[in-house]
Amino acid sequence: MEQKLFVYNTLTRKKEEFIPLDAPHVGMYVCGPTVYSDVHLGNCRTFISFDLIFRYLLHLGYKVRYVRNITDAGHLEGDADEGEDKVSKKARLSQLEPMEIVQKYTVDFHEVMKTFNALPPSIEPTATGHIIEQIELVKAILEKGYAYEVDGSVYFDVEKYNETQDYGILNGRKLEDMLNNTRALGGQNEKHGKLDFALWIKAKPEHLMKWPSPWGVGFPGWHLECSAMSNKYLGHKFDIHGGGMDLMATHHTNEIAQNVASCGNSPANYWLHTNMLTVNGQKMSKSLGNSFLPAQLFEGNHELLKKGYSPMAVRFFFMQASYRSTVDFSNEALDAAEKFYKTLAEAAKKLNTLQQNTLVAVEDEAESAIIAACEDCYNGMNDNFNSPKTLEALNNLSKWINSFANATRNSGVVSAETFELMKKTYNDFFYDVLGLKQDDNESGDTAGLLGLIVNLRNQAKANKDYATSDKIREGLKQIGFQLNDNKQGTTDWIKI
RNA sequence: GGUCGGAUGGCCGAGUGGCUAGGCAGAGGUCUGCAAAACCUCCUACAGCGGUUCGAAUCCGCUUCCGACCUCCA
Numbered sequence: 001m002e003q004k005l006f007v008y009n010t011l012t013r014k015k016e017e018f019i020p021l022d023a024p025h026v027g028m029y030v031c032g033p034t035v036y037s038d039v040h041l042g043n044c045r046t047f048i049s050f051d052l053i054f055r056y057l058l059h060l061g062y063k064v065r066y067v068r069n070i071t072d073a074g075h076l077e078g079d080a081d082e083g084e085d086k087v088s089k090k091a092r093l094s095q096l097e098p099m100e101i102v103q104k105y106t107v108d109f110h111e112v113m114k115t116f117n118a119l120p121p122s123i124e125p126t127a128t129g130h131i132i133e134q135i136e137l138v139k140a141i142l143e144k145g146y147a148y149e150v151d152g153s154v155y156f157d158v159e160k161y162n163e164t165q166d167y168g169i170l171n172g173r174k175l176e177d178m179l180n181n182t183r184a185l186g187g188q189n190e191k192h193g194k195l196d197f198a199l200w201i202k203a204k205p206e207h208l209m210k211w212p213s214p215w216g217v218g219f220p221g222w223h224l225e226c227s228a229m230s231n232k233y234l235g236h237k238f239d240i241h242g243g244g245m246d247l248m249a250t251h252h253t254n255e256i257a258q259n260v261a262s263c264g265n266s267p268a269n270y271w272l273h274t275n276m277l278t279v280n281g282q283k284m285s286k287s288l289g290n291s292f293l294p295a296q297l298f299e300g301n302h303e304l305l306k307k308g309y310s311p312m313a314v315r316f317f318f319m320q321a322s323y324r325s326t327v328d329f330s331n332e333a334l335d336a337a338e339k340f341y342k343t344l345a346e347a348a349k350k351l352n353t354l355q356q357n358t359l360v361a362v363e364d365e366a367e368s369a370i371i372a373a374c375e376d377c378y379n380g381m382n383d384n385f386n387s388p389k390t391l392e393a394l395n396n397l398s399k400w401i402n403s404f405a406n407a408t409r410n411s412g413v414v415s416a417e418t419f420e421l422m423k424k425t426y427n428d429f430f431y432d433v434l435g436l437k438q439d440d441n442e443s444g445d446t447a448g449l450l451g452l453i454v455n456l457r458n459q460a461k462a463n464k465d466y467a468t469s470d471k472i473r474e475g476l477k478q479i480g481f482q483l484n485d486n487k488q489g490t491t492d493w494i495k496i
Numbered sequence: 497g498g499u500c501g502g503a504u505g506g507c508c509g510a511g512u513g514g515c516u517a518g519g520c521a522g523a524g525g526u527c528u529g530c531a532a533a534a535c536c537u538c539c540u541a542c543a544g545c546g547g548u549u550c551g552a553a554u555c556c557g558c559u560u561c562c563g564a565c566c567u568c569c570a
Binding site: 030031032033034039040042043044045046047049050086171172173174177178180222243244245246247248249250251273274275276277278281282283284285286287288317320321322324325326327328330332333334335336337338339340343346380386388389391392393395396399402403405406408409461464466469470473474477482483484485486487492494 | 497498499500501502506507508509510511517518519520521526527528529530531532533534535536562563564565566567568569570
């Protein structure tokens with residue numbers, strides 16, 4: 001099936017057909033987390049969104065090199081370029097080595113992403129591992145005349161850059177507007193222009209993370225690492241650059257400026273931005289203090305949470321909105337997502353044991369409805385990764401699957417090809433593209449014990465000893481297993 | 497204040513000139529020893545006011561409200 005994928009490009013503010021520079025290869029860079037504290041749910045949403053994008057590109061047959069950095073240095077606290085490095089600050093407060101902080105939160109981040117069934121990126125480079133590349137990049141920008149040094153620090157000259165280039169190309173703003181509307185920040189005395197930003201920052205003696213450079217001992221500016229590392233691993237020009245919308249106006253704008261200034265071209269053809277997760281209508285953010293940790297959500301351990309939700313229910317919750325919309329957190333919305341997820345997950349289970357009946361006369365209506373739903377799975381994702389549309393198509397397929405499984409419809413009314421198409425499409429999208437999995441996979445022991453108990457109950461039931469059979473069913477429900485007697489006279493269980 | 501983006505039924509959330517979103521909740525039904533699950537049916541909304549049009553949730557204008565960015569953030 002030849003698919004035409006359209007993506008919304010922030011650069012042009014339109015949906016455009018996705019055409020890789022060098023198909024079947026695709027280069028994708030996504031700005032990763034700063035590892036100075038626990039990753040919160042809002043961060044997770046962004047990386048889950050890009051996981052969906054990564055997975056769909058892979059599904060379409062592209063060979064994707066997905067680079068997502070770890071920011072472990074150079075990210076300043078507070079205003080302007082005079083604050084303290086976030087990692088250093090945390091290290092000082094916790095009396096730990098900076099790299100101890102980095103290690104702890106990097107490991108935590110990886111564990112959380114694994115829990116959400118996100119695929120690891122192809123390369124996950126760190127800022128501290130690429131200091132040399134960053135210094136080289138600063139040199140290149142200085143040589144081209146777009147930066148200047150002041151007392152051991154190097155700044156990017158935005159106004160000079162804008163003489164020949166469009167600095168506001170990504171955020172759609174004019175330089176004059178930006179100049180007029182930038183608040184006066186402290187520490188501007190070294191800069192020539194209000195919008196200039198640091199490429200290299202002179203380290204104060206007490207600063208913990210610092211490196212020698214041609215301009216003295218210091219550390220790199222935050223925007224620099226992404227330019228340096230995308231250049232190194234994806235080249236000067238690649239296909240997709242992504243990140244959260246909050247990075248667009250400043251971080252990505254500066255990144256483009258650095259790339260253009262150093263090598264003459266903008267790094268990526270398509271810029272994709274994911275929207276924010278909100279809580280009671282406000283952005284979830286570390287600085288606002290309204291963020292939960294994934295673990296709190298799984299356990300229901302937060303004042304805003306009525307109960308816990310499984311990682312797959314949460315992933316599904318995110319998939320129910322498109323990545324460019326804000327998602328507002330609420331118990332009701334999570335409850336709805338959890339139920340919908342379970343419905344689709346149960347259908348996926350049934351599908352794997354479903355055998356088609358002997359063919360009877362093919363019913364055109366069933367045939368075309370199933371084929372259309374399979375196409376709609378693709379149509380949804382092809383339309384800028386519109387996962388809600390794809391979920392709708394999967395939901396349509398699940399109704400057919402359930403009808404066939406319950407024998408309320410004869411599965412012999414569709415051709416063998418269509419039956420196989422349904423199976424393949426459902427499995428491909430549920431597991432591989434949306435990245436969902438069954439979250440009630442019990443160990444062999446539990447499954448064995450349940451099987452034994454279910455047999456005992458069914459014996460009691462066969463003897464019309466309903467008191468005993470209902471007692472067993474109720475007892476299992478109390479400890480979290482729902483028994484469902486199905487039409488074939490066997491009994492399924494699901495974890496609730 | 498500036499720039500940008502939103503406002504869809506009880507809740508979540510697609511859609512972007514005429515045609516059904518979908519889910520959850522709610523109501524009724526089929527099935528079942530009873531449940532549960534599943535399936536079927538019902539519940540038909542687009543912030544407000546103007547305008548364009550044969551026709552607008554969809555385009556244009558204004559108003560109101562909300563959010564993001566402009567300052568570290570995914």
